[in-house]
Amino acid sequence: MSPLKRIAYFVGLPILLIIVWWALSFGSTNFFVPKPIELAQTLWSTWIGDRFFDDVLPSLGRLAVGLFFAIALGIVLGLLIGSTRWLRNLLEPLLEFFRAIPPPVLVPLLMLLIGINDGMKVAVIISGAIWPVLLNTVEGVRAVDSVLNDSCRSYGIAGFARIRYFVLPAVTPQIMAGVRQSLSIGLILMVISEMFASSSGLGFTIVQFQRNFAIPEMWSGIVVLGLIGLGLALIFQFVERRVLHWYHGLKEITHDS
Amino acid sequence: MRKQRSTAAGLKAKALGLGIGGIILFFLIWEAAPRLGLVSDRYLPPASEVLARLGEYLTEAAFWNDVADTMMSWALGLAIATVAAIVVGLIIGSSRFLRRATHTTIEFLRPIPSVALIPLAVLIFGTSIESTLLLVVYASFWQVLLQLLYGIADVDAVANDTAKSYGLGRLARVRYVIWPTALPYLMTGLRLAAAVALILAITAELIIGTPGLGKQIALTQAGGAISSMYALVLATGMIGVLINLAARIIEKRVLSWHPSVRGEVVL
Numbered sequence: 169m170s171p172l173k174r175i176a177y178f179v180g181l182p183i184l185l186i187i188v189w190w191a192l193s194f195g196s197t198n199f200f201v202p203k204p205i206e207l208a209q210t211l212w213s214t215w216i217g218d219r220f221f222d223d224v225l226p227s228l229g230r231l232a233v234g235l236f237f238a239i240a241l242g243i244v245l246g247l248l249i250g251s252t253r254w255l256r257n258l259l260e261p262l263l264e265f266f267r268a269i270p271p272p273v274l275v276p277l278l279m280l281l282i283g284i285n286d287g288m289k290v291a292v293i294i295s296g297a298i299w300p301v302l303l304n305t306v307e308g309v310r311a312v313d314s315v316l317n318d319s320c321r322s323y324g325i326a327g328f329a330r331i332r333y334f335v336l337p338a339v340t341p342q343i344m345a346g347v348r349q350s351l352s353i354g355l356i357l358m359v360i361s362e363m364f365a366s367s368s369g370l371g372f373t374i375v376q377f378q379r380n381f382a383i384p385e386m387w388s389g390i391v392v393l394g395l396i397g398l399g400l401a402l403i404f405q406f407v408e409r410r411v412l413h414w415y416h417g418l419k420e421i422t423h424d425s
Numbered sequence: 426m427r428k429q430r431s432t433a434a435g436l437k438a439k440a441l442g443l444g445i446g447g448i449i450l451f452f453l454i455w456e457a458a459p460r461l462g463l464v465s466d467r468y469l470p471p472a473s474e475v476l477a478r479l480g481e482y483l484t485e486a487a488f489w490n491d492v493a494d495t496m497m498s499w500a501l502g503l504a505i506a507t508v509a510a511i512v513v514g515l516i517i518g519s520s521r522f523l524r525r526a527t528h529t530t531i532e533f534l535r536p537i538p539s540v541a542l543i544p545l546a547v548l549i550f551g552t553s554i555e556s557t558l559l560l561v562v563y564a565s566f567w568q569v570l571l572q573l574l575y576g577i578a579d580v581d582a583v584a585n586d587t588a589k590s591y592g593l594g595r596l597a598r599v600r601y602v603i604w605p606t607a608l609p610y611l612m613t614g615l616r617l618a619a620a621v622a623l624i625l626a627i628t629a630e631l632i633i634g635t636p637g638l639g640k641q642i643a644l645t646q647a648g649g650a651i652s653s654m655y656a657l658v659l660a661t662g663m664i665g666v667l668i669n670l671a672a673r674i675i676e677k678r679v680l681s682w683h684p685s686v687r688g689e690v691v692l
Contacts, residue, residue, distance in 0.1 A: 177529075182530055272628040389544070
């Protein structure tokens with residue numbers, strides 16, 4: 169495929185949609201639907217400047233801290249629970265139950281236990297985003313290749329080396345699948361915790377715009393959230409490609425033969 | 426052979442016993458923590474109190490009304506999203522041109538967190554059930570659509586060409602080649618969407634205040650009825666477990682012909 173054609177495929181539909189949107193909103197005075205140019209201007213004037221440092225950055229910071237702890241804790245606990253059979257049997261039904269609780273209901277609960285502060289918002293993100301990573305790690309450790317496992321044992325590879333060179337690589341595909349779910353849950357919880365109880369942050373600001381009927385500003389906030397979601401997805405794709413390049417290569421080979 | 430089976434059953438029974446033990450242990454710790462004063466019982470009432478409240482709830486008509494509201498928006502939203510995703514997925518998936526042309530748009534729209542639509546939902550629908558539906562449909566639509574597109578991309582080119590040379594038309598190929606290949610992916614998408622739909626239904630009720638369990642949780646929290654709030658949280662968890670179980674059973678039923686499921690049964 170020529171590069172020109174590839175670019176056409178890449179931007180064709182988005183440009184078409186924007187033109188349709190522009191044409192439809194051209195003569196309209198509908199209060200709820202902003203015009204494309206107006207929205208772009210609002211996006212710039214609303215979010216670049218003080219608000220970026222006061223609302224967007226703190227939100228992103230809490231999200232990053234929450235996700236980091238959720239993923240790290242999920243992997244460590246998952247390895248621990250997954251490799252000890254009695255512990256796994258003891259905790260598995262309980263963990264399934266915790267995973268099934270819709271994470272947003274933890275917002276009012278943690279608000280009571282911790283109070284309204286940054287710690288509560290980070291705790292909400294951790295308590296919601298940890299389950300996919302944790303349970304996928306447990307599941308992955310249980311399903312490691314038994315031949316490789318026995319080989320490791322007969323070569324006397326044990327303890328930390330076993331985890332570092334055998335278990336962790338074997339579980340990484342599962343962990344990454346869990347991380348992908350955790351990212352979107354974390355983002356949802358970041359917004360909700362700010363909408364429910366906060367006086368700053370992205371979620372709070374967007375609801376504030378809506379209550380004041382600042383419609384273009386509200387739309388621009390939705391766009392900012394969308395861009396953050398897109399950014400997270402891109403970062404994830406980059407990291408996954410890095411971490412799992414051996415795995416994708418392996419799958420291609422077995423697929424071809 | 427017989428002995429092997431009995432030890433396998435024994436292991437399973439032991440695992441089940443430990444699992445039940447884990448749950449009992451959890452409730453014991455929960456009971457003890459506020460009683461020993463580790464946590465103030467104003468913030469964490471003992472487990473027995475919460476379970477008693479949950480038992481009371483189960484006899485109240487208002488509680489079941491809330492459950493019905495939540496499940497109604499869950500089921501309706503999931504159904505709309507699934508039908509829409511299947512129609513869109515089959516149309517996009519059946520043409521190489523459309524698959525390529527829509528790729529960037531889908532990749533851009535999919536990661537937008539559906540909670541970003543909360544202000545929009547409030548503005549258009551207020552606190553009626555449509556607000557919940559908007560969030561639920563948006564979130565679960567992408568789960569189903571993406572899995573379906575993966576499934577269609579997985580269709581065996583040889584099988585498709587064979588069907589073509591046997592004179593199967595476009596519709597017949599969708600029915601007999603593409604659909605069976607994509608069905609396992611579709612079921613995975615549905616299972617994920619079922620869980621996401623519940624999360625979003627509860628979220629909408631919690632934040633927007635549309636009728637349902639989520640709204641009750643917000644109300645009990647604001648009103649200081651703490652053990653009621655914990656009881657409702659437990660109830661949502663149980664609904665979540667039931668939905669997960671049901672999704673798995675349906676998946677197994679629908680795919681009973683598929684090698685991956687047949688293999689599981691033999692083991």
